[in-house]
Amino acid sequence: MIETFTKNVISSIILVSGLTSCYIQPDTAKSNLCKYLSLKDLLSIQIVFASKNEMLFDALYPYQLHPFKNI
Amino acid sequence: MCFRTICFKPITKTLMLISVSLFCVFSETVAQRGIDYTLYANIIYRFTKYINWPNEKKTGDFVLGIIGDSPLYNELKAFVGNKTVGAQKIVVKKIPSSASSYDCQMLFICEDESKSIKRIAALTEDAPVLIVSESDGLARKGSCINFIVVDEHLRLEINKTNIEQRNLSVASDLLSLGIIVK
Numbered sequence: 001m002i003e004t005f006t007k008n009v010i011s012s013i014i015l016v017s018g019l020t021s022c023y024i025q026p027d028t029a030k031s032n033l034c035k036y037l038s039l040k041d042l043l044s045i046q047i048v049f050a051s052k053n054e055m056l057f058d059a060l061y062p063y064q065l066h067p068f069k070n071i
Numbered sequence: 072m073c074f075r076t077i078c079f080k081p082i083t084k085t086l087m088l089i090s091v092s093l094f095c096v097f098s099e100t101v102a103q104r105g106i107d108y109t110l111y112a113n114i115i116y117r118f119t120k121y122i123n124w125p126n127e128k129k130t131g132d133f134v135l136g137i138i139g140d141s142p143l144y145n146e147l148k149a150f151v152g153n154k155t156v157g158a159q160k161i162v163v164k165k166i167p168s169s170a171s172s173y174d175c176q177m178l179f180i181c182e183d184e185s186k187s188i189k190r191i192a193a194l195t196e197d198a199p200v201l202i203v204s205e206s207d208g209l210a211r212k213g214s215c216i217n218f219i220v221v222d223e224h225l226r227l228e229i230n231k232t233n234i235e236q237r238n239l240s241v242a243s244d245l246l247s248l249g250i251i252v253k
Contacts, residue, residue: 035113037113039114039117039120039121039244039245039248040248042110042113042114042117042225043114043224043225043226043227043248044224045110045224045225046223046224047107047110047220047223047224047225
């Protein structure tokens, strides 16, 4: 029983550390997308507040605003 | 009963452990990633196209200093990794707010260090350092360009006087995109 528990603990630690390292990586997809936008376009990106109380927000990128427009 | 004791208890414990760990990880990352600093990093890099530094600052690395603890540091490092300003390689550095001098071309002051703006502005008064900040009203307290959010859009408050006092020149294209403050 102790062996099983130890195995589970080790595997959960590996899982959590893997998720942590993946999740903390900068969002390269968004960075690459923004490379091709002008400063004017970058400033026109709408910021959507997920929670106004906590000031959390994410940006709506042009491909999300205009899904059929190739940029 | 025996089956429950042997098989389910460790699994339940493990699930609880994973849940608690994941909660800690995600609550921390959500707190860090509250603001979309990808956008900030992109815009900050574009400033190098609209601002002209004097010749004395056109040698060596182009140093982009960050004061304060912010996810912007990682975003900027990732974004400007292999970029240059003219022939200068861009280097992102964390700089303590208590530093006695700021040897860099651009200095970003994070929100948690915004109280230091007056001291930093005074220390860099005669140096060609572009101060960029992200708190309301800082463009009137010594910052050159200040990020604010207006109607769900990022806006730039630009203090032309502060920029020119530092022997920097700003392109009219950038001025036309920002809100000029004095």
